[in-house]
Amino acid sequence: MLLLIGQYDYTENKKAMHRLAALCPEASIQLLPEAGHFTVMESPKPFMKHLQDFLEKNSSPSTPQH
Known part of the structure; x- marks a missing residue:
């Protein structure tokens, strides 16, 4: 689970x-x-970098279709 939060988001x-x-030990x-x-709008490049890294790390390799 990837949790992205903005530096200036509300404390709550x-x-x-x-x-x-x-509650989720594998959360980052x-x-x-x-x-x-609104992290994706306010910091799009870092948002996409974290998302891409997370997906690469947590996606299973493609299985060839026969």
Whole structure:
């Protein structure tokens, strides 16, 4: 589980993310600098980098179709 949160997001949202991460041991919280609540719009390049890294790390290799 990838949890992305903006540096300037509301404190309550940050606390909620940490509570959620505590329930899911494999969760990863990433703080996006210069972003508030709408991380994908406010910090698109770091957002996409974290998402791409997460997907590459957690996607299973393709199985050839016969």
